[in-house]
Amino acid sequence: MAKPTQVIGIVGSPRRNGNTEVLVDEILAGAKEAGASVSKYVLDELDVRPCKGCFACEKTNRCVQEDDMVELVTQMKASQVWVLGTPIYWWGPSAQFKAFIDRWVSIGREHIRGKRVILTMPMGGGSESYARHTLGMLEDVLDYLNMEHLATILAPGFGSRGAVKNAREILSKAHKAGKDSVS
Ligand SMILES: Cc1cc2nc3c(=O)[nH]c(=O)nc-3n(C[C@H](O)[C@H](O)[C@H](O)COP(=O)(O)O)c2cc1C
Numbered sequence: 001m002a003k004p005t006q007v008i009g010i011v012g013s014p015r016r017n018g019n020t021e022v023l024v025d026e027i028l029a030g031a032k033e034a035g036a037s038v039s040k041y042v043l044d045e046l047d048v049r050p051c052k053g054c055f056a057c058e059k060t061n062r063c064v065q066e067d068d069m070v071e072l073v074t075q076m077k078a079s080q081v082w083v084l085g086t087p088i089y090w091w092g093p094s095a096q097f098k099a100f101i102d103r104w105v106s107i108g109r110e111h112i113r114g115k116r117v118i119l120t121m122p123m124g125g126g127s128e129s130y131a132r133h134t135l136g137m138l139e140d141v142l143d144y145l146n147m148e149h150l151a152t153i154l155a156p157g158f159g160s161r162g163a164v165k166n167a168r169e170i171l172s173k174a175h176k177a178g179k180d181s182v183s
Helices: 019-033 069-078 095-106 128-144 168-180
Strands: 006-011 037-042 081-085 116-123 148-156
Touching: 006 019, 006 069, 019 037, 019 081, 019 116, 019 148, 019 168, 037 069, 069 095, 095 128, 116 128, 116 168, 128 148, 148 168
Parallel strands: 006 037, 006 081, 081 116, 116 148
Antiparallel strands: none
């Protein structure tokens, strides 16, 4: 029997049960329904320190910082689909999420190439344009690393904790994106 697709969800918001987590959960639920094995990590509850920019990893493909990113990288390598969620903070990603993606520099490109990615971003402002810089940055990163960008789920106009739970259309889009990501 074929091994189930592994899907990893990353929650970049420090607010538990907030909109980012609701969206990531819904995408993971869709993937699970399609038979995937799913896991979820909340960055704020992990020790993921910012990149030191030392480039020691260029030779070793390993970061000099022995923090929770070690386990996270193991799980990311083992997963075929990455669900990446960050709230929009000042038109950008959260600090936790930026620290997380900066640390990808230590992962050999061969372990990242071809990963299938779903992006999701809630924002308090009522226009998707609040996410334009973050989305543009992430699209460029995915393209640079030869990853496959499957879908983006944006949720504008949701400021309070978990408010996106009532947005049926966005949640069904999120669920479908998760389901469709499983091969
Ligand atoms: C520090 C900070 C900065 C924010 N900046 C923006 C912003 O630039 N644009 C926007 O639309 N919402 C902004 N928001 C609102 C959040 O994006 C919104 O509340 C979102 O739903 C938070 O997601 P969460 O519930 O997963 O934490 C900001 C919130 C915080 C705490």
